[in-house]
Amino acid sequence: xxxxxxxxxxxxxPEGENLVLNCSxxxxxxxxxxxxxxDPGKGLTSLLxxxxxxxEQTSGRLNASLDKSSGxxxxxxxxxxxxxxxxxxxAVYTNAGKSTFGDGTTLTVKP
Amino acid sequence: xxxxxxxPSWVIxxxxxxxxxxxxxxxxxxxxxxxxxxxxxxxxxxxxxSNEGSKATYEQGVEKDKxxxxxxxxxxxxxxxxxxxxxxxxxxxxxARDFSQIETQYFGPGTRLLVL
Numbered sequence: 001x002x003x004x005x006x007x008x009x010x011x012x013x014p015e016g017e018n019l020v021l022n023c024s025x026x027x028x029x030x031x032x033x034x035x036x037x038x039d040p041g042k043g044l045t046s047l048l049x050x051x052x053x054x055x056e057q058t059s060g061r062l063n064a065s066l067d068k069s070s071g072x073x074x075x076x077x078x079x080x081x082x083x084x085x086x087x088x089x090x091a092v093y094t095n096a097g098k099s100t101f102g103d104g105t106t107l108t109v110k111p
Numbered sequence: 112x113x114x115x116x117x118x119p120s121w122v123i124x125x126x127x128x129x130x131x132x133x134x135x136x137x138x139x140x141x142x143x144x145x146x147x148x149x150x151x152x153x154x155x156x157x158x159x160x161s162n163e164g165s166k167a168t169y170e171q172g173v174e175k176d177k178x179x180x181x182x183x184x185x186x187x188x189x190x191x192x193x194x195x196x197x198x199x200x201x202x203x204x205x206x207a208r209d210f211s212q213i214e215t216q217y218f219g220p221g222t223r224l225l226v227l
Contacts, residue, residue: 031215041223043220043221044155044220046218089155097208098157099147099157101154103153104154
């Protein structure tokens, strides 16, 4: 059974810092891994999608890496801003056709 | 890009009533749709997998008679919460897998259900 763990559960940083969110998964037989952002009371906003054959994806200040063999992914946020405050979820999409989500990292960026 | 919509986005109902939530793939055909539930301060948990034209597959612990899923077309799946109770209050999110790109799924915006 696929298990997804996100560390840390919560993170508070001052504005401008670079930060790394971690995601680990137990079963490497995945199609892809996706990072989402979720604001309080809102739905999911897809940030980055990494296919199983890829090593990383970049979008603006965000960079996500994937090491499938070790079951790890990181989301790097450069020059953090207060507007980045949200919960970040990673989800692995397996060959069985299901997504398993981590519990998320709640990020607070202080002005 | 591919879009998945959900309707309604918000619903408040009295205990004992049934609520239907729709999930539509707007510009692609989805032979498979997934329904997730998210309780406050928790992550999303898969409830069931819906395949067009066949019965849904429910995850362990999810009551199939309480959460009725119908996937009658390649672009629409519905989740009906029957005889809803306050403990069913949650955020329900669907996702759809593109028939031509099975390695990718697209998520809907979610439906927030509050049962009074």
